[in-house]
Amino acid sequence: MEFLNSLLEQMSTAYDLLAAGWGVQLLWGIGWTLAVTSVSMVIGAVLGSLVAAAKLSHRARLRFLGESYTTVFRGEPELLIIYLFYYGGTQVLTGVARSTGSIGPTDIVNMPSFLGGVLAVGIISGAYQAEVFRGSFLAIHRGELEAARAYGMSAWLRFRLVIMPQVLRLAVPGLGNVWQLTIKDSALISVTGVAELMLTANKAARSTHHSLLFYTVAGILYLVMTSISTPIFDRAERYTSRSFTRPK
Amino acid sequence: MSASPAAAANAEPSPDAMAAISVKDMRKCFGDHEVLKGISLEAHKGDVISILGSSGSGKSTLLRCINLLETPDSGEVRVGGELIRMKQGQGGHQTPADIRQVERIRADLAMVFQSFNLWSHMTVLENLVAAPVHVQKRPRAECLEQAEALLKRVGIWERRNYYPPHMSGGQQQRAAIARALAMNPKVMLFDEPTSALDPELVGEVLRVMRSLAEEGRTMLVVTHEMGFARDVSSKVMFLHKGEVDSLGEPKEMFARPPTQQFKQFITNFNK
Helix, strand or coil, X not given: CHHHXXXXXXXXXXXXXXXXXXXXXXXXXXXXXXXXXXXXXXXXXXXXXXXXXXXXXXXXXXXXXHHHHHHHHHHCXXXXXXXXXXXXXXXXXXXXXXXXXXXXCCCCXXXXXXXXXXXXXXXXXXXXXXXXXXXXXXXXXXXXXXHHHHCCCCXXXXXXXXXXXXXXXXXHHHHHHHHHHHHHHHHHHHHHCCCCHHHHHHHHHHHHCCHHHHHHHHHHHHHHHHHHHXXXXXXXXXXXXXXXXXXX | CCXXXXXXXXXXXXXXXXXXXXXXXXXXXXXXXXXXXXXXXXXXXXXXXXXXXXXXXCHHHHHXXXXXXXXXXXXEEEECCEECCEEECHHHCEEECCHHHHHHHHHHEEXXXXXXXXXXXXXXXXXXXXXXXXXXXXXXXXXXHHHHHHHHHCCCHHHCCCCHHHCCHHHHXXXXXXXXXXXXXXXXXXXXXCCCCCHHHHHHHHHHHXXXXXXXXXXXXXXXXXXXXXXXXXXXXXXXXXXXXXXXXXXXXXXXXXXXXXXXXXXXXXX
């Protein structure tokens, strides 16, 4: 009975804290997390397709560059990459600004935290997306590419009409995976000061001393985001692979 | 069995003396293995040339070198009199001098593949209009109309909104032939069009090909279908180890094989 009372008390405290403004803050945190993840995914898609193309190239030098990219950015801890971009970026920007004399010798130009964060997460996401795109390209039936050549399509037309639609179709399940990884990586950029969900939960936990409550709530919210994305990607997969699965 | 109309048409002096396709002294090596050892071939308008040979004789390579899916090491290809210009590339291998010219010529040489190679993410109808609209830049409405007519002709109009993986091999190959026809090609190249089909589906594809021959289409057909070679084509070319072993009228060739090799080849086939 006492336990039940204490639990009810806890829940009412939790309600008060969330209603007092932390709830809204956490919602904003979700918004920023989704923004960071989406922008990082887009950066990663651009980098990933270039890196995939490099890895599939006939030229040994391009292949080497592509290999290096995926080896480095999949092999290093995400946090290290984020520090490198954020603090390293700040150092580079400051150095450039000082040498051009646009700031004083003791001033500092900070790497914008959102930009530094999404660049770092985007580059990591790109390394994983590159592998997804490369695998998808290799899964295209070679004969279809040959037919595109035999019917007079230029390299651009082959890419636009045959390669891209099929790569996208085949990449959807893999991209769903990368999306989940990227949501989780986005928590790491709380170290740069972007007020996404992780940082907000941290702040709330520290200033209210209710760590258990806020980390649990944040944990549930992350789980909601990652599990909602699964049926969305499943739907996308069903749509894009309709030519294989759904006889009319 | 009387001579096919295609053969009859060919017997008359053609107003267009220019060969639809002419290949001169074509050579091709894969590594150390010389697959084509100087092949020459001429096809005039309305010719249906069956290219026969055992596997490894170079017949598919010959066809693929004509539209430059493979780059020949040396030799000339002319399409409608126009020479495909080549230049010396890296490592002494020649490459096309002007890829635009190659793309333009490929659009005139529609190819039908052994494994159909329809674009699997497009419906049959989309497969038929993709190249005419995007490569030949013809109006979509006109292409769609033609595509529907062609699908009716090959008997799969009901399947126009199907995706290729949902159709039988025979239907896919007929769709692929319709895709080739949609280009209004000057010459059609068939690369073993029935070899990947279940035996009971071969007939429907051969019927379509026969009707194309009868309307005077110019066709190069790499095939193992002896009946088609003998009854439908206007010429038979027999390749052996990368060389033209024999070339002639099909009736004559089959009745009196000109070489020991060809005789052996058809005997093995009839076993």
